[in-house]
Amino acid sequence: MPLLLGVNLDHVATLRQARYARMSASPHAEPSPLEAGHDALAGGADSLTVHVRSDRRHMQQADAMRIRAEVPLPFNFEMGVTEEMVGMALKLKPDFVCLVPESRLEITTEGGLDVLAGFDKIRMVVARLQDAGIKVSLFVDPDSKQIEAAGKTCADMLELHTGGFANAVGDAVETELARLIAAAKEGHASALQVNAGHGINYSNITRLLTIPHLAELNIGHTIVSRAMRVGMSVAVREMKDLMACYSA
Numbered sequence: 001m002p003l004l005l006g007v008n009l010d011h012v013a014t015l016r017q018a019r020y021a022r023m024s025a026s027p028h029a030e031p032s033p034l035e036a037g038h039d040a041l042a043g044g045a046d047s048l049t050v051h052v053r054s055d056r057r058h059m060q061q062a063d064a065m066r067i068r069a070e071v072p073l074p075f076n077f078e079m080g081v082t083e084e085m086v087g088m089a090l091k092l093k094p095d096f097v098c099l100v101p102e103s104r105l106e107i108t109t110e111g112g113l114d115v116l117a118g119f120d121k122i123r124m125v126v127a128r129l130q131d132a133g134i135k136v137s138l139f140v141d142p143d144s145k146q147i148e149a150a151g152k153t154c155a156d157m158l159e160l161h162t163g164g165f166a167n168a169v170g171d172a173v174e175t176e177l178a179r180l181i182a183a184a185k186e187g188h189a190s191a192l193q194v195n196a197g198h199g200i201n202y203s204n205i206t207r208l209l210t211i212p213h214l215a216e217l218n219i220g221h222t223i224v225s226r227a228m229r230v231g232m233s234v235a236v237r238e239m240k241d242l243m244a245c246y247s248a
């Protein structure tokens, strides 16, 4: 199986909100996450990710609805483990949901889900989403205890948090990579599909491709940034080209 690329469009909405927060539905509001989704499809994206946060700081529910309805790609809805977001997911009917922790003070998702601490609630939300035909992924740090707990929730997938690796310098890079490799092996052994994301860019991806058992990478910020220079479809194509050599 080729390694798939999920393109996270949140930061297209971040830029729009910087100017149009009070009029994001206006036809003049730019840039458009929907158009970026179409361009990502043209560049070879395998799926699209949208995270509607409880504070609506970037994506709005209307963005998620339109992208879901109009871009013919698998749709991954990233969400906090809240009743409001479960309701939204049941309306949106995404192909996948990725459960993430959410804190108002963080700039972006900054840590994995604490599956151990929130086990009962997470297990229940996983079951409700799966009952609606939605596959569920848990965004977790590369930590053995979290991965074991994730397996027990009966989730379908893990998304390994690669932020620790992306932020590491010097010797810590190898340490973080070793943690990700061990976590991928563990997730695979627990019959979970293994995805990864957060902080991946056009240079650090080369080392990440040494992680075994990867099915999909979810990448946002670097692609949206590169798109400012070369356009969205070329930015996506360049990332896909870098991923093409992957062998699980």
Ligand code: PXP
Pocket: 008, 010, 051, 078, 098, 100, 108, 109, 139, 159, 196, 197, 198, 199, 200, 218, 219, 220, 221, 222
């Ligand atoms: N995966 C998850 C669960 C995330 O929360 C994010 C960031 O929103 C990403 C992937 C993409 O991270 P980045 O924008 O750093 O590529």
